[in-house]
Amino acid sequence: MALSSRRSLQxxxxxxxxxxxxxxxxxxxxxxxxxxxxxxxxxRGFWHELRYDDIVAAIEATPGTRxxxxxxxxxxxxxxxxGYDASALRYVGARVPPRTIAKTAFVAYALSNTIGLxxxxxxxxxxxxxxxxxVEPADVSRAIVFNxxxxxxxxxxxxxxxxxxxxxxxxxxxxLPAWAVAVCGASALAAVLLVLALCHVxxxxxxxxxxxxxxxxxxxxxxxxxxxxxxxxxxLLLPEGAVGFATFLGFYAAAVVIGVISHVPGGLGVFxxxxxxxxxxxxxxxxxxxxxxxxxxxxxxxxxxIALGVLIVHETGQLATPARRFLSGLAPRVLAAxxxxxxxxxxxxxxxxxxxxxxxxLQVLPLPLVEAAHFLSSIIGVLLLFVARALxxxxxxxxWAAVLLVALALLxxxxxxxxxxxxxxxxxxxxxxxxxxxSFKRRASLLAVPFTGGWLLAMAVICIVxxxxxxxxxxxxxxxxxxxxxxxxxxxxxxSLRAMVAxxxxxxxxxxxxxxxxxxxxxxxxxAAQLAQAQAILRTQSQADxxxxxxxxxxxxxxEAGDAFLMYGRQGRSWIALFDPVGPRESWPELVWRFLxxxxxxxxxxxxxxxxxxxxxxxxxxxLRLFKLGEYASVPLAGFSLQGKRRGNLRTAxxxxxxxxxxFAIIDAADVFAAVPALRAVSDAWLGEHRAAEKRFSIGAFDxxxxxxxxxxxxxxxxxxxxxxxxxxxxxxxxxxxEASIDLMRHLPDAPPGTMxxxxxxxxxxxxxxxYVRFGLGMAPLSGMAAHALAPNWHRMGRLLFARxxxxxxxxxxxxxxxKFDPQWSARYLATPGGVAPLLVLADAAALIAGGYxxxxxx
Numbered sequence: 100m101a102l103s104s105r106r107s108l109q110x111x112x113x114x115x116x117x118x119x120x121x122x123x124x125x126x127x128x129x130x131x132x133x134x135x136x137x138x139x140x141x142x143r144g145f146w147h148e149l150r151y152d153d154i155v156a157a158i159e160a161t162p163g164t165r166x167x168x169x170x171x172x173x174x175x176x177x178x179x180x181x182g183y184d185a186s187a188l189r190y191v192g193a194r195v196p197p198r199t200i201a202k203t204a205f206v207a208y209a210l211s212n213t214i215g216l217x218x219x220x221x222x223x224x225x226x227x228x229x230x231x232x233x234v235e236p237a238d239v240s241r242a243i244v245f246n247x248x249x250x251x252x253x254x255x256x257x258x259x260x261x262x263x264x265x266x267x268x269x270x271x272x273x274x275l276p277a278w279a280v281a282v283c284g285a286s287a288l289a290a291v292l293l294v295l296a297l298c299h300v301x302x303x304x305x306x307x308x309x310x311x312x313x314x315x316x317x318x319x320x321x322x323x324x325x326x327x328x329x330x331x332x333x334x335l336l337l338p339e340g341a342v343g344f345a346t347f348l349g350f351y352a353a354a355v356v357i358g359v360i361s362h363v364p365g366g367l368g369v370f371x372x373x374x375x376x377x378x379x380x381x382x383x384x385x386x387x388x389x390x391x392x393x394x395x396x397x398x399x400x401x402x403x404x405i406a407l408g409v410l411i412v413h414e415t416g417q418l419a420t421p422a423r424r425f426l427s428g429l430a431p432r433v434l435a436a437x438x439x440x441x442x443x444x445x446x447x448x449x450x451x452x453x454x455x456x457x458x459x460x461l462q463v464l465p466l467p468l469v470e471a472a473h474f475l476s477s478i479i480g481v482l483l484l485f486v487a488r489a490l491x492x493x494x495x496x497x498x499w500a501a502v503l504l505v506a507l508a509l510l511x512x513x514x515x516x517x518x519x520x521x522x523x524x525x526x527x528x529x530x531x532x533x534x535x536x537x538s539f540k541r542r543a544s545l546l547a548v549p550f551t552g553g554w555l556l557a558m559a560v561i562c563i564v565x566x567x568x569x570x571x572x573x574x575x576x577x578x579x580x581x582x583x584x585x586x587x588x589x590x591x592x593x594x595s596l597r598a599m600v601a602x603x604x605x606x607x608x609x610x611x612x613x614x615x616x617x618x619x620x621x622x623x624x625x626x627a628a629q630l631a632q633a634q635a636i637l638r639t640q641s642q643a644d645x646x647x648x649x650x651x652x653x654x655x656x657x658x659e660a661g662d663a664f665l666m667y668g669r670q671g672r673s674w675i676a677l678f679d680p681v682g683p684r685e686s687w688p689e690l691v692w693r694f695l696x697x698x699x700x701x702x703x704x705x706x707x708x709x710x711x712x713x714x715x716x717x718x719x720x721x722x723l724r725l726f727k728l729g730e731y732a733s734v735p736l737a738g739f740s741l742q743g744k745r746r747g748n749l750r751t752a753x754x755x756x757x758x759x760x761x762x763f764a765i766i767d768a769a770d771v772f773a774a775v776p777a778l779r780a781v782s783d784a785w786l787g788e789h790r791a792a793e794k795r796f797s798i799g800a801f802d803x804x805x806x807x808x809x810x811x812x813x814x815x816x817x818x819x820x821x822x823x824x825x826x827x828x829x830x831x832x833x834x835x836x837x838e839a840s841i842d843l844m845r846h847l848p849d850a851p852p853g854t855m856x857x858x859x860x861x862x863x864x865x866x867x868x869x870x871y872v873r874f875g876l877g878m879a880p881l882s883g884m885a886a887h888a889l890a891p892n893w894h895r896m897g898r899l900l901f902a903r904x905x906x907x908x909x910x911x912x913x914x915x916x917x918x919k920f921d922p923q924w925s926a927r928y929l930a931t932p933g934g935v936a937p938l939l940v941l942a943d944a945a946a947l948i949a950g951g952y953x954x955x956x957x958x
Contacts, residue, residue: 149384149385149388149571150385151451151452151571151572153383153384153385153386153388153389154385154388154389154392155389156385156389157385157386157388157389157390158389158392158393161336161389161390161393165335165336165339166336166393166397168331168335169331169332169333169335169336169393169394169397169398170397170401172328172329172331172332172335173328173329173332173397173398173401173402175324175328176324176325176328176329176332176398177205177208177402179321179322179324179325179328180204180205180208180325181200181201181204181205182317182321183204183246183249183250183318183321183322183325184200184203184204184207184225184242184246185197185200185204186249186314186317186318186321187242187243187245187246187249187318188200188229188234188238188242189314190241190242190245190310190314190318191238191241191242191245192238193229193234193235193238193239193242195229195233195234199229202409203225203229205402205405205406205409206406206409206433207225208402209402209403209405209406210403210406210432210433210436212398212399212402225239225242225243229242235712235926241885245310245318249318249319249321249322250322250325252291252294252319252322253319253321253322253323253325253326254322254326254352254355255287255290255291256287256288256291256319256322256323257323257326257327257330257348257349257352258284258287258348258349258352258353259283259284259285259286259287259288259290259291260284260288260345260348260349261284261345261346261347261348261349261350261352263281263284263285263288266278266280266281266284284349291319294315295312295315295316295319297309298310298311298312298315299312326348326351326352326355327348329351329355329398330344330347330348330351330352331344332394332397332398333347333351333374333390333391333394333398334347334348334351336390336393336394336397337378337382337386337387337390338382338383338386341378341381341382341386342378342381342382347378350373350374350377350378351374353373353377354370354373354374354377355370371388371391374387374391375387375388375391400440400524403436403437403440404437404524404527406433407433407434407437407527407528407531408527408531411527411530411531411534430535430538431490431491431492431493431535431538431539431720432491432720433531434490434501434528434531434532434535435487435488435490435491436487437527437528437531438483438486438487438490438501438505438528439483439484439487440524441480441483441505441508441524441525441528442480442481442482442483442484442487442561443480443561443565444480444521444524445476445477445479445480445483445508445521446477446480446481446561446562446565446602447565447568448476448480448515448518448521449473449476449477449480449515449565449595449598449599449602450477450565450566450568450569450572450595450598450599451568451569451572451595452572452573452591452592452595453515453517453518453591464514468514469514469515470594471511472511472514472515473511473515473594473595473598474594474597474598474601475507475511476508476511476512476515476598477598477599477601477602478598478601478602478605479504479507479508479511480508480602481562481602481605481606481609482500482504482605483501483504483505483508484558484561484606485558485609486500486501486504490539491722492541492692492696493538493539493540493541493688493692494539494541494542495539495540495541495542496542497539498532498536498539501532502529502532502533505525505528505529505532506529508521508525509522509525509526509529512525541688541689541692541693542659555610558606558610559606559610562602562603562606565599565602566599566603569595569596569599572595573591573592573595573596576592622654622669622697623654624651624652624653624654625651625653625654625655629655629657630648630649630651632657632661632664633648633649633655633664633666633681634648634649634808636662636663636664636681636682637681637829638829638830638831639682639830640681640682640829640830641829641830641836641837641838641872641873642678642679642681642829642838643827643828643829643830643838643839643840643873643875644678644827644840644875645666645678645681645827645829646808646809646827646828646829646840646842647666647677647796647797647798647799647827647842648664648666648681649805649808649809650795650799650800650802650805651805652668652795652796653666653667653668653677653796654666654667654668654669656690656693656694656697658680658682658686658689658690659689660686662682662683662686663680663681663682663683663686663687663690664680664681664682664690665680665681665690665691665694666678666681667694668796668947669703670943670944670946670947671939671943671946672703672704672939672943673703673704673706673939673940673943673944674694674697674698674701674703674704674705674706675706675707675708675796675940675943675944675947676694676705676706676707676708677708677709677796677797678707678708678709678710678711679707679710679711679714687714687717688717688720691707691717691718691721692721695721704931704932704936704939704940705932706723706929706930706931706932706936706940707723707928707929707930707931708728708797708929708940708944709728709731709797709878709927709928709929710927710928710929710930711731711925711926711927711928712925712926712927712928715928715930718928718930721930722932723930723931723932724930724931724932724933724937725928725929725930726928726929726931726937727883727884727885727926727927727928727929728878728880728881728927728928728929729878729879729880729881729882729883729926729927730878730879730882730883730924730925730926730927731875731877731878731879731924731925731926731927732875732876732877732878732879732917732918732920732922732923732924733873733874733875733876733922733923733924733925734863734873734874734875734876734920734921734922734923735872735873735923736863736866736867736871736872736873736874737867737872738867739863739864739866739867740864740867741753741860741864745921746921748856748919749856749860749919749920752853752856752857752860753856753857753860753861755851755853755857756814756851756853756854756856756857757857759816759851760816760817761814761815761816761821761851761854761857762814762815763812763813763814763857763858763861763862763865764812764813764815765810765811765812765813765862765865766810766811766812766813767810768807768808768809768810771806771807771809771810771811772803772807774811774813774820775803775806775807777819777820778801778806778811778813778820778823779801779803780820781820781821781822781823781845781846781847782801782843782845784847784848785845785846785847785848786845788848792949792950793950794948794949794950795947795948795950796944796947796948797944797947797948798842798843798948799825799827799842799843800843801843806825806843809825809826809827809828809842810826810828811823811824811825811826812824812825812826812858812861812862812865813858814846814850814854814857814858816850816851821846821847821849821850821851821854822844822845822846822847822850822854822855822858823843823844823845823846823858824841824842824843824844824845824855824858824859824862825841825842825843825844826839826840826841826842827839827840827841827842827875828871832869832870832871835870835872836872837870837871837872838871838872838873838874838875839866839871839873839874839875840874840875840876840877841874841875841876841877844858856919859920862874863920876917876920876922877917878927879910879913879914879917879924880910880913881910882910882914882924883924883926929941
C-alpha cells in the first residue's frame, strides 16, 4: 500500500510541476503572439506615415532643456526604485545597509530594464548582493515578489487616476463612452483603496501577511512616484502641448503593463507600438517615434552607462569594504550587458544613414577608409553579440577579444560617420573593461563557449530587427543589382546593404558552428592515483562529508593547480555535483565554471546538489537557480558533555545501555578490514529487516575497500557487534579545524532500544576529547522550509511533504532524532538551471542514489 501511494505521489507531483510549467510557457507564447498580432494590425496605418528622416529631425529638434528635465525625471524614478527595495526588505524583516540597497537596486534595475535576458535579470543581482549582505535567498525572493505586486498596485492607481480624471479626452481614443472610461478608472482606484483599507484593519488575508498601513502607503507612494516620473521622461520629450499629462499618464501605465506581460526584453517594440497606437492621432508619427528613441536612450541606456561608471570607480579603487567586493563580483554581468548594448548600437549604426553634416565632413576622407570603417564596424557588432556571452563566463580570452573589438570599433567610429555618441559609449566600455581585468582570469577557448537555444534565438531576433530597420531607413531607395557595386561617400544604402549581408553571414557561421559542435566523450571514473590525490586534499580541509569521494563511484574534476576537486555523478542528461568544491576557496570559481562548461559541451545540464549557504553567490553568478533541499545538522564538539537539562535523554540512554552490558569502541582505519565480516553481518541484517538495497552517490555503500579507509564506531553486546557507524573524517585534530561526520549507521534487529543514542553520545564525547571541532549528522530533507504566505511554491510543497509525508519517508522522525544532540542547523540547496530542470535533476539525483530509476520505486 505504501509503495503504491509513493508511486502515485511521485507521478502526481511530476505531472503537476511539468504541466504547470508547460502551461505557463504556452500561455506566455500565446500572449506574446496575440499582443504582437493586434499591434501589427493596429500599426498598419502608422507604418506608411513614418519616415526615417522625420525621426532624425525630431530628435535633433528636441530642446536641450527638455532633455535635461527628462534626465532629472529619470533620477527621480530610480530614486523611487531604490525605495522599492528598501521597503520590500523591511517587509521581509531583513536589515541591509542603505548604501548596499542603493547600489544593488540601481544596478539591478539598470540591467533588467535595459536587457531583460535571464542571465541579466535584476533578481539574480539582488540574490547575489543581498545574499552577500546576509539576507536569506527565501527572503530575497519574497522581497522581489512583494515589489512586483506593489508595482502592479501602483500601475493600477496611476492608470485608474488617468482614466477617471480625463475620461472625456480619452473616450474618443478608446472608442468608449466617457462614462464607461470614468467607471473603469474609478473601479481601479476603488480596488487600490480596498487593499489599503484591508492593511489598516487586518494583519493577513488567509496565509498572506499584509504589510503595515504605514509600509503599504509608503510603497504605494513610491510606486506612483516611480511610474509618474518615468512617464514624465517620455512626456517631456514630446512636442510641447501635444497631449495633456493626465491623459498621457493613463496610456503610459497601460503600455508599461502590456510590455511586462509580453515578456519581451524591456518591452522593446511592444511599448513603442502601444504608444504609437494610443497617441498617433495627437502627435505626429515622426515626432512621437523620435521621442520614443530619446526615451530609450535617457531612461534605459543612460542608467546602464552610470552603472558602468560606478563599476569603473570601484574596480579602479582598493576593494577594502564588503560593499566594494560585492559590486566587483558583478563586473562580468555589467560588462556583458554593456557589450551587448554596444553590439546592438554598432549594428543599428551600420544599418542606418549618417546625418547630412557628417556626410559633408566625410568628403575629405579617403573613400576606402569610410567603406572599410562602416563594413568592419558592423562585423564587430555581430562578433560582440557572441563575445558578450563569453564575458559572462569570465573568460580571459573573452576579455581580450572584447578589448580588441571595442578598441577597433572606437577607432572606426569617426570615419564611419562621425558617430560621437557611439564613441562616448565605446570609450566608457573600454575603460570599464580595462579596469575590470582581474575579474577575467579563467583560461578557456573562446570558440569552445556553448550557447543556449534562447541566446541564439535572441541574437537571431536582433539581426532580423536590424535588417528590418535597414529596409525601413532606405525604403525610398529603389533596389537594383547595381546597388551592390556603388561606392561613394553619399552611397549609404549600398554601404549598409553590404554590411548587413556580411553581418548575416558571420552570424550564420557562428550559429552553425555552435549547433554542430561535437559532444564530449563520457569522462572516466577516477583511478587509484586520483583517489589518492583527493584523499590528500581532504587531509588539508575540514569538509568531512567530502570523504564520499573515496567510494570511487563519482567522477572527479581537479583544479588546474591540483589543490582542489569537485565530484559529480552522471544520470540521464544531468551532471550532478555533490556538495561544494573541496579545497582552497579561491579555487572554487574555476571548478564551478569548468564543470558547467564540460556539462554544456556534453549537451547535459550541470547542477550542484546539497551545497551550503556560504557559497550561494558563486552559483548565482553562474546563472543557476537555488532550491532549498533541507537543513544540515552539525554538532559543535568543543566542551561537549552529557551534562545539563537538554542532554537528559542522552544520559538516560547511556546509563540504560551500560546497565545492559553494551560497550562503545572506535576501530581505527588500520584495523577495520579485519572487522569487516562482523560489520557485514550487522549490515546485511539491517538491510534485510528494512527490505532495502544499498544506496550510493550521496551516501556510502557497504564496500570493504571503502569502509576500511576511515574509522568505525561500534557498540558491542559482550563480544558481538550489535551496531556500528562508519565515519568520514577530514583535517588533522592538531590543526584545530578537524571535522567528522556520519556515513553508514546500522544495527541488528535485536539490538536493545536506545542503542544508537548510546553510540552517538559516546562517539561525540570521544571526538570532542580527540580534538575534533564539529560532527556532521547529515541533512534532514525538507526541513526548515519557509512558512510565509509569499514563500515560493517549492517551499509550500516541501512543508506539505514534511508534515504529511510520513508514509513515504520519515521526515519528521529524522529531524527529531538529530535534534536530540542539540545541533546547529544550516540550509542546504540545489543549484540548477530553471524551468523544468529542477524536477528532472531531482529525479536523476534520486536515481543516482538508488542505483537507477527502478530503485527509486522500491526500497
